Amino acid sequence: MTKKLLFLLDTDPVASVFDTVVGYDGGADHIIGYGGVTTANVGALVDGCIYTRGPKEKQFTAIFVGGGDMTAGEAVFKAVKKRFFSNFRVSAMLDSNGSNTTAAAGVALLAKARPLAGKKAVVLAGTGPVGMRAAAMLNIEGAEVVITSRQKSRADAASKAIEERFGFTPTPIEAVDNAARARAIKGAQIVFAAGAIGVPLLDEKGWQDDPTIELLADCNAQPPLGIGGVEAVDKAKDRHGKIVIGALGLGGLKLKLHRECIGKLFESADKIFDCENIYAQAKELA
Ligand SMILES: NC(=O)c1ccc[n+]([C@@H]2O[C@H](COP(=O)([O-])OP(=O)(O)OC[C@H]3O[C@@H](n4cnc5c(N)ncnc54)[C@H](OP(=O)(O)O)[C@@H]3O)[C@@H](O)[C@H]2O)c1
Secondary structure (H helix, E strand, O other): OOOOOEEEEEEOOOOOOHHHHHHOOOOOOOOEEEOOOOOOOOHHHHHHHHOOOOOOOHHHEEEEEOOOOOOHHHHHHHHHHHOOOOEEEEHHHHHHHHHHHHHHHHHHHHHHHHHOOOEEEEEEEOOOOHHHHHHHHHHHHEEEEEEEEEHHHHHHHHHHHHHHHHOOOOEEOOOOOOOHHOOOOOOEEEEEEEEOOOOOOOHHHHHHOOOOOOOOOOOOOOOOOOEEEOOOOEEEEEOOOOOEOOHHHHHHHHHHHHHHHHHOOOOOOOOOOHHHHHHHHHHHHO
16 A cells, blocks of 8 residues: 655655654654755756656655744745645645644634634744744724734734734734833733743732633743743633643644544645645644
């Protein structure tokens, strides 16, 4: 039987172990990881995927684009798709640092708990891959979106990148520390914490008595957690009268979604998984 080959094209120097494990669990027979992938060197890697198997076997070759830089991942993914023509194509998925699958799991669980349309959402540390995709998915749900960064220039750059990809502009805000982030969530209903692993972003006192906050989600599973007073295992748990979701609470859906998308890559040679359809898939699974 033709082997299911998954080519992991990573924009970081070394291909991700996390994406390798989930790739196998999603159904790949063999995973070949490349680090340091750029728009300049990806062409030959794509050619190796599209010219090697006949029309009936092409569905058993697939591409996964990952890495810690969302903008670099988007550029590589665009270059991959541009290389395809006619039936010289294979299925491909973009999930830089788990961006699409993690954000989709978090936002889908928030949307399951309560309608998000018309509400104000603040994505704390919204400049990384997960935060940028969470901003896009919150916008899909009809929320008004703000992203914070410790540096205004980084918030501006992320906002511009989101505008270029999705055609809407989240409001960029500088918030240098936990106190500033507590001020940034004033008047909002939704908080989505997307900070780097092990980095606390908001103290419990910054949200527990806030009169407008209804929903909070935190992606960081490694203590200290991103939002004080939220347990990693929380899944639509009531805390201080608000609905909270912790990193492990959303992590189960993230992994299920990630595996499911990998499995679907091998069903035909023309699947393209990115923000919009990964989010739609998350809503079905949530
Ligand atoms: N639960 C799950 O299943 C799951 C799956 C995948 C990822 N994750 C988690 O999702 C989170 C986001 O991932 P990511 O790859 O998007 O994150 P990232 O790119 O590593 O970091 C996101 C942002 O955090 C901010 N940051 C970094 N160090 C900081 C510090 N010391 N203090 C305050 N802010 C700081 C930076 O923003 P500025 O420099 O602009 O301030 C950065 O852009 C991570 O915690 C990751 O572990 C969870």
